[in-house]
Amino acid sequence: MSLTLESDRTAQTSTPIHPVLAERFSPRAYDPSIPVDEVKLTAALEAARWSPSAANTQPWRFIVARRGTPEFDAIVANLMGFNQVWAGNAGVLVVGLAARTNEQGEPMRWAQYDLGQAFAHLSVQAHHDGLHVHQMGGFLADGLRTAFEIDDRFEPISVAAIGVLGDIDDLPENTRERERAPRTRLPLDELLIVNA
Numbered sequence: 001m002s003l004t005l006e007s008d009r010t011a012q013t014s015t016p017i018h019p020v021l022a023e024r025f026s027p028r029a030y031d032p033s034i035p036v037d038e039v040k041l042t043a044a045l046e047a048a049r050w051s052p053s054a055a056n057t058q059p060w061r062f063i064v065a066r067r068g069t070p071e072f073d074a075i076v077a078n079l080m081g082f083n084q085v086w087a088g089n090a091g092v093l094v095v096g097l098a099a100r101t102n103e104q105g106e107p108m109r110w111a112q113y114d115l116g117q118a119f120a121h122l123s124v125q126a127h128h129d130g131l132h133v134h135q136m137g138g139f140l141a142d143g144l145r146t147a148f149e150i151d152d153r154f155e156p157i158s159v160a161a162i163g164v165l166g167d168i169d170d171l172p173e174n175t176r177e178r179e180r181a182p183r184t185r186l187p188l189d190e191l192l193i194v195n196a
């Protein structure tokens with residue numbers, strides 16, 4: 001069933017793109033009984049580490065927590081309602097932090113852009129290795145700041161669930177419907193405000 005779900009969710013493109021990109025999607029059904037393979041997790045984090053950033057400033061930091069640890073529970077406790085329903089089944093939660101300023105106190109204009117790109121690379125590597133990733137903006141940043149005593153120079157921007165795909169039928173009914181809804185995108189023409 002999972003295979004059918006995955007193939008149904010493949011991106012429809014006007015010309016073929018890399019299968020890892022076409023097949024990547026953000027599930028909410030994770031198998032809580034399967035931990036994330038440590039080598040695959042390290043590979044995903046390495047992919048993030050090696051992503052490009054403005055002037056190679058690498059303004060990203062990560063809080064990585066495996067299911068079953070107090071750190072994992074602290075992240076789940078700071079997810080917003082709907083995310084708490086499903087994300088706790090993932091094997092790993094990763095909080096992404098972006099620097100607000102450099103060590104001289106100067107603003108880092110591209111830090112959030114760079115963090116997003118690092119998570120994009122992490123997602124692609126993880127998907128290539130048979131894992132799934134679901135990023136979230138629905139979390140309490142202040143709660144995470146307190147729980148992990150995050151330095152003021154860094155801001156929690158997103159949380160990513162990483163895990164092994166589970167059974168959609170184990171989700172509550174309203175979440176199941178969202179999982180079955182078709183994946184959509186704006187047409188390419190609408191995105192290219194200039195295409196000379």
Ligand SMILES: Cc1cc2nc3c(=O)[nH]c(=O)nc-3n(C[C@H](O)[C@H](O)[C@H](O)COP(=O)(O)O)c2cc1C
Nearest residue numbers: 024025026027028083134135136137138139158183
């Ligand atoms: C920055 C960001 C924040 C997101 N926040 C949430 C969230 O709080 N809860 C959720 O279920 N999905 C969240 N998503 C997942 C998006 O809804 C999802 O990526 C989008 O619908 C496209 O689906 P796809 O990733 O399967 O292509 C977020 C994604 C990103 C990149």
